[in-house]
Amino acid sequence: MGHLITVATSLNQWALDFQGNFERILASIVIAKNRGARLRVGPELEIPGYGCLDHFLEGDTVLHSWEVLAKLLSSEEAVSIVCDIGMPVVHKNVIYNCRIIIHDRKILLIRPKMWLANDGNYREMRYFTPWMKPRQWEDHYLPRIIQAVTKQVKVPFGDAVISTSDTCIGVELCEELFTPASPHILMGLDGVEIFTNSSGSHHELRKLYTRVELIKEATLKLGGVYLYANQQGCDGDRLYYDGCAMIAVNGRIVAQGSQFSLNDVEVVSATIDIEDVRAHRSKASRSMQAAGAERYHRIETSFALSSGKFEIPGDDTLALVERKDFEVRYHRPEEEIALGPACWLWDYLRRSRTQGYFLPLSGGIDSCATAVIVHSMCRLVAEASNRGDKSVIADARRMTGEPEDSSYIPSDPVEFAGRIFHSCYMGTENSSLETRQRAKDLAQAIGSYHVDLNMDTVVSAVRNLFAIVTGNRPQFRVQGGSGAENLALQNIQARLRMVISYMFAQLLPWVRGKNGGLLVLGSANVDESLRGYLTKYDCSSADINPIGGISKTDLKKFIAYGVNAFNMPILESFLNAVPTAELEPITETYVQSDEADMGMTYDELSVFGRLRKVEKCGPYSMFTKLVLEWGSVLSPVQIAEKVKLFFFEHARNRHKMTTLTPAYHAESYSPDDNRFDLRPFLYPSRFPWQFRKIDEVAAALPDRSQKTVDRKKTE
Known part of the structure; x- marks a missing residue:
């Protein structure tokens, strides 16, 4: 039996919370040592928090990171264990994203990140510079606060490895695993047997499978032990880091942490036999490549990760022995929606130190999904409280106004929701009895403090004001009004709901005899944002939006999942309802429909979104791809019209993305202008050159859809 290897992950770090981050790092070290581990790995940039963004350019962030490291080095808890810790380091006036390997109050190596994440949600090259000297190292002169602890003046800085008495350890940082020429390959050929990977990888629906396959592949051909540590939780932005720490041996995952959790600290560990790595590597072809591999500088140390003799682990660690x-564990997308945004909402609520959430509950599926996610959050809080999680209980007591020494335990999710979750149905003369009743029934099932109101007097007051000032009274289209009048009357209802939401969010706690205020939740899905099918500064404008990065298709699946998972039969009625904004009068012959208004279905929007963002298609290349995908059911001319309509509407509504409510990131095609989708918001929205080329090609292509119809008739 070999080493007890421990990876400490699921550190729920918070950007610039140096005290809290220090305490969580120290707690993970203590847990690792209590399990008998002699190696501990933490997530990327764990000392300052990964999401500091432009704060990484401030000298204070680096200074305070050194101060925290000095406290860790000085602590008794960090003695007799190798710790791999992340922080920014300035070397020769250049800022690097680094791992600092410490042992017994000494720094063994500072390893800078070589390949930086610089697309999608990440802008690492805005703050950091990659280390561009593979297999090279230099002397780094330590600040005096560190010299006073370690008695070292300088330490190795660069691409090197740690050689212990019994094995060799190499460092790989997050994005480096995802690159084609990952560092672990050359390190492994030069004899490195244990690889650590400290990551700050965010949650995206269906993304975990890719990460797991990369970790398995890293050692499947090469052989070795791979320790993957990832942050877990919201550290201050739109992302939720989904933990799932793992230990892999020779291409097999042998231990895995939780993907979604309210825990501030989680340690994943396994007992592995290093001889398994050596046996796996005893292949002629691998040995030939290894014999010619370039050499890494080794930082030689006298300590060992194992005792050097065969031992059977004690009862407390026997369960950690790797299992063949x-x-x-993979969550279904519906479960990911139930858990990821719920954990993100909890972090946002407790760290903003507010008293709860306020949601405009329309009776439609989007606000329904938002409410159910809050219910899921309350369930997670109740489960953690029933397990005796002191941190969760303390946060719940503070936000509910209970004293610290109270006996209150949020053990019932419905009861807890009644304290911190507030919903409101804001009806008008255009609202239906069905949506009003659905909102009321859902609020009752979840337990929210619900308000039901009519806002016709407020809408009429604004409408009358306009008539008095201009002498013209706008009418809806069904009443003979123009398109401009119809749109303006819809928008004023939507915008007044935003104003009313903030008033109620600020004053409802006061009405209930409590202090503080509420955070307003938005509920516009990713497809509506992509198409621009929302009113700027309406009730989609909120403090945060848990479903703003989730497609309508996935939200429907989530609601269907919730019927049984949360024992909520009321959700069935939301699934069967036609999506409608209810901003126009309902007549015998007309009921407003979202998809009819948009001129495209939600399923089509998801396709457009993925082609535009993920596959990087402009109008013409999207048309050519869809002719192949949809050509059996639509003619080239029909496909051309759909593509042109999408790009026209997307372009002319792009300005709405500049004020989009900060939303939980869950889809790879999010149109969020502020972080993820950096594009103009003033476009030549009719794309004359591109659309003309589409029309020319569409007119010349054969219509395959008619052949499909004829063939089916023949069959």
């Missing part, structure tokens, strides 16, 4: 039959 271990299976990786």
Whole structure:
């Protein structure tokens, strides 16, 4: 039996919370040592928090990171264990994203990140510079606060490895695993047997499978032990880091942490035998490549990760021995929606130190999904409280106004929701009895403090004001009004709901005899944002939006999942309802429909979104792809019209993305202008050159859809 290898992950770090981050790092070290581990790995940039963004350019962030490291080095808890810790380091006036390997109050190596994440949600090259000297190292002169602890003046800085008495350890940082020529390959050929990867990888629906396959592949051909540490939680932005720490041996996952959790600290560990790595590597072809591999500088140390003799682990660690039959746990997308945004909402609520959430509950599926996610959050809080989680209980007591020494335990999710969750149905003369009743029934099932109101007098007051000032009274289209009048009357209802939401969010706690205020939740899905099918500064404008990065298609699946998972039969009625904004009068012959208004279905929007963002298609290349995908059911001319309509509407509504409510990131095609989708918001929205080329090609292509119809008739 070999080493007890421990990876400490699921550190729920918070950007610039140096005290809290220090305490969580120290707690993970203590847990690792209590399990008998001699190696501990933490997530990327764990000392300052990964999401500091432009704060990484401030000298204070680096200074305070050194101060925290000095406290860790000085602590008794960090003695007799190797710790891999992340922070920014300035070397020769250049800022690097680094791992600092410490042992017994000494720094063994500072390893800078070589390949930076610089697309999508990440802008690492805005703050950091990659280390461009593979297999090279230099002397780094330590600040005096560190010299006073370690008695070292300088330490190695660069691409090197740690050689212990019994094995060799190499460092790989987050994005480096995802690159084609990952560092672990050359390190492994030069004899490195244990690889650490400290990551700050965010949650995206269906993304975990990719990460797991990369970790398995890293050692499948090469052989070795791979320790993957990831942050877990919201550290101050739109992302939720989904933990799922893992230990892999020779291409097999042998241990895995939780993907979604309210825990501030989680340690994943396994007992592995290093001889398994050596046996896996005893292949002629691998040995030939290794014999010619370039050499890494080794930082030689006298300590060992194992005792050097065969031992059977004690009862407290015997369960951690690697299992040959271990299976990786994957959540279904519906479960990911239930858990990821719920954990993100909890972090946002407790760290903003507010008293709860306020949601405009329309009776439609989007606000329904938002409410159910809050219910899921309350369930997670109740489960953690029933397990005796002191941190969760303390946060719940503070936000509910209970004293610290209270006996209150949020053990019932419905009861807890009644304290911190507030909903409101804001009806008008255009609202239906069905949506009003659905909102009321859902609020009752979840337990929210619900308000039901009519806002016709407020809408009429604005409408009358306009008539008095201009002498013209706008009418809806069904009443003979123009398109401009119809749109203006819809928008004023939507915008007044935003104003009313903030008033109620600020004053409802006062009405209930409590202090503080509420955070307003938005509920516009990613597809509506992509198409621009929302009113700027309406009730989609909120403090945060848990479903702003989730497609309508996935939200429907989530609601269907919630019927049984949360025992809520009321959700069935939301699934069967036609999506409608209810901003126009309902007549015998007309009921407003979202998809009819948009001129495209939600399923089509998801396709457009993925082609535009993920596959990087402009109008013409999107048309050519869809002719192949949809050509059996639509003619080239029909496909051309759909593509042109999408790009026209997307372009002319792009300005709405500049004020989009900060939303939980869950889809790879989010149109969020502020972080993820950096594009103009003033476009030549009719794309004359591109659309003309589409029309020319569409007119010349054969219509395959008619052949499909004829063939089916023949069959």
